[in-house]
Amino acid sequence: MAAKRSGAADKPPQRKAPPSGPEPRSEQPLSxxxxxxxxxxxxxxxxxxxxxxxxxxxxxxxxxxxxxxxxxxxxxxxxxxxxxxLAYRGPAPVDASEDWRGDVVHLLKDWRAAMLRHPWSASLLPRRALGPNILARLELLGSTLSRAGVADADLNVAIWSLWNYVIGATTTRASFDLSDEDRAAAQQRLTALSQHYPTIERSRLLLDNDWDGAFSKGLDFLLDGLVPKQ
Amino acid sequence: MAAKRSGAADKPPQRKAPPSGPEPRSEQPLSxxxxxxxxxxxxxxxxxxxxxxxxxxxxxxxxxxxxxxxxxxxxxxxxxxxxxxLAYRGPAPVDASEDWRGDVVHLLKDWRAAMLRHPWSASLLPRRALGPNILARLELLGSTLSRAGVADADLNVAIWSLWNYVIGATTTRASFDLSDEDRAAAQQRLTALSQHYPTIERSRLLLDNDWDGAFSKGLDFLLDGLVPKQ
DNA sequence: TGATTGTCTCGTACAATGTACGATTAACTT
DNA sequence: AAGTTAATCGTACATTGTACGAGACAATCA
CATH class of the missing domain: 1.10.10.60 (Homeodomain-like)
Known part of the structure; x- marks a missing residue:
């Protein structure tokens, strides 16, 4: 019977070392x-x-x-x-940190950076369930916010708001990266019909390439709203 | 030669009215x-x-x-x-409105609602270019914010921040809708490993079903940050 | 030792799907 | 009447995920 490998962690049932002489392809075993x-x-x-x-x-x-x-x-x-x-390889979560806001910003920037390093991940997110590494990031975010003094009643809203912001920003950025072609087409359409889109034409919304800066500023604004004092 | 229909708007070259008697399938012409x-x-x-x-x-x-x-x-x-x-069928943009914040909230809630009525749209967004209706929404958002007094220098950041928030919230919500199965699995995993995720377990992050409320509250926070005074 | 069982690999085959190609038909033009 | 254009669609094919089952090899058991 060809049973699938179970989810539990077996000890690696290592096969005898590959006959390391004759075989041209020195392949490691699959895993x-x-x-x-x-x-x-x-x-x-x-x-x-x-x-x-x-x-x-x-x-x-x-x-x-x-x-x-x-x-x-x-x-x-x-x-x-x-x-x-999405595995987080950040600094060990030092519980002693006083700069909670810096911690949150770092965490979220790292999150975005990780996804942008693999632009396909943004396209995949909408259809997939939450894996353990995603949950771990949510947990870290939640605990940091909690330590920062966000009330339990507001915690979920805060977590989801920040998550939403990161996901949206990453999705958008990645999709702009994907196809210079489509983007050029969109820009052309926009320029051609600039009388229909005067505001975003004037603000050069689609030409502004300072994604990182926009992400940081928007995140600051959001945090300002979430934690009014400081 | 079988040339593709051009993008320009031809007059509908209507074929003679379908022989409305004999044909069993009273199909309209394709378009x-x-x-x-x-x-x-x-x-x-x-x-x-x-x-x-x-x-x-x-x-x-x-x-x-x-x-x-x-x-x-x-x-x-x-x-x-x-x-x-994503076509916007909202009230005609009354330029006279004084309640700019209400306008923005309405616009964004409508946006989210439109996408949630068609959950696949969230999955599609990451891979597609901006079509005219999306641009129209961005334009409307931009002009409303501009009228509300957002400085030109901050306009792009404000537009993108709100867009990001909406996209992220919609994506997340839609993906939770998609698969009760996967969600149940995630929740089980979470409960089973609750010692690893104490914060989000305690706050019942994944069990809180008040998506609409969370969206509204988070949006309020974000707007608070974007336009401090009021 | 030989037989059995479990783990893992992979060749073959098939069903599903997007779409290239070209035949065909019907309307309109001259 | 003859040609041109717009539109429809049947056939065929290449690409893909994967079901199935036969092997190869090790560990275990008799």
Whole structure:
């Protein structure tokens, strides 16, 4: 019976060391970790549509169907890749920090940066459930805000507001990155019809490339609203 | 030569009225508008993956390949459907309104509502360019903020911040709607590992169903930050 | 030792899907 | 009448995810 690998953490049942002489391809054994890591490489290089099970297997030096022993299906590869990319490798959460606002800003900027390093992650978010790394980030954000003195009654609103802001900013930024072509088309349409869009034409909304600055400023405004005093 | 229909607005070259007697299927002629409208029906009913060119053609009482005379490819159907759903049918922009804040809130709530009526739209946003209806909404938002006295230097930041917030909130909400299953799994994981996520467990972040309230409150906070005085 | 079982790999095959191509038909133009 | 244009659609194909089942090899058991 070809049972799927269970979710629990088995001890790695290491096969005998690969016959390291004759084999031309010195491939490591497959594992979910290697599969996900390679999937992320592929996604970074080719985008969402570039991830094909056959190509992924090729990169791993394996047959296409071999992957299915380790992952249930392609959807699961997406899930794992997304969550993997969102792992927080920040400084250990020093509970002693007094600069809570700096901590929050750092956390959120890191969040955005992590996603922008892998632009496909923004496209994936809307369709996927929350993985453990996402939850961990939410937890860290929540605990930081809580320590900062946000009332329990306002905590969820604060968490979601900041989360929303980050997700929206990342989504927008990533989509502008995606297609210079479409963007140029949009800009042309905008310029051509500038009489229909006078305000955003005047403010050069679509031409302003200072995404990082806009993110920071907007985040400041939001935090000002969330925590009026300081 | 089978030239694609040009983008310009031709006069509808109406074919002779359908021989309204003998034909069993009293089908209207195909048009991009009918195609998009039917695509939206299908998307609402079956979700993103439910939109297949063959099924769309079936619903239209046409052959699959007939669609390609009116639209370039499936991607374009997505583009058109997304932008169509985002058309603003709000009250005529009364320039006389004094309650700019109310106007902004109304505009953004309507925006979110429009997208939540068609949850697939949130999943589509990250990958698509800005269509005319999206631009129109941005323009309306910008002009309202401008009238409200937001300085030109801050206008882009304000527009993007509010846009980000709406997109993020909609994306999140829609994804929670999508799969009760995944959500239950996430909640289980969360409960099981509650010692790892004490804060969000305590605040019942994932169980709080008052999405509308959270959206409103967060939006208020953000506006407080963007326009300190009032 | 030989048999059995469990783990893992992968070749083959199939169903689903987007769409290229070209035939076909009907209306309009000259 | 003859040609041109607009539109429809059947057929065919390439691409993809993945079901199925046969193997290869190790660990365990008899």
């Amino acid at each position: 979910p970790e290697r599969i996900v890591a390679t999937a992320i490489e592929l996604l970074d290089a080719e985008g969402l549509d570039g991830l094909k099970m056959r190509r992924l297997a090729d990169r791993l030096g394996a047959g296409a169907m071999s992957l299915y022993w380790h992952v249930g299906n392609k959807e699961e590869v997406f899930d794992l890749a997304l969550d993997s990319v | 991009p508008e009918r195609i998009v409208a039917t695509a939206i029906e299908l998307l609402d009913a079956e979700g993103l993956d439910g939109l297949k060119m063959r099924r769309l053609a079936d619903r239209l009482g046409a052959g699959a390949m007939s669609l390609y005379w009116h639209v370039g490819n499936k991607e374009e159907v997505f583009d058109l459907a997304l932008d169509s759903v």
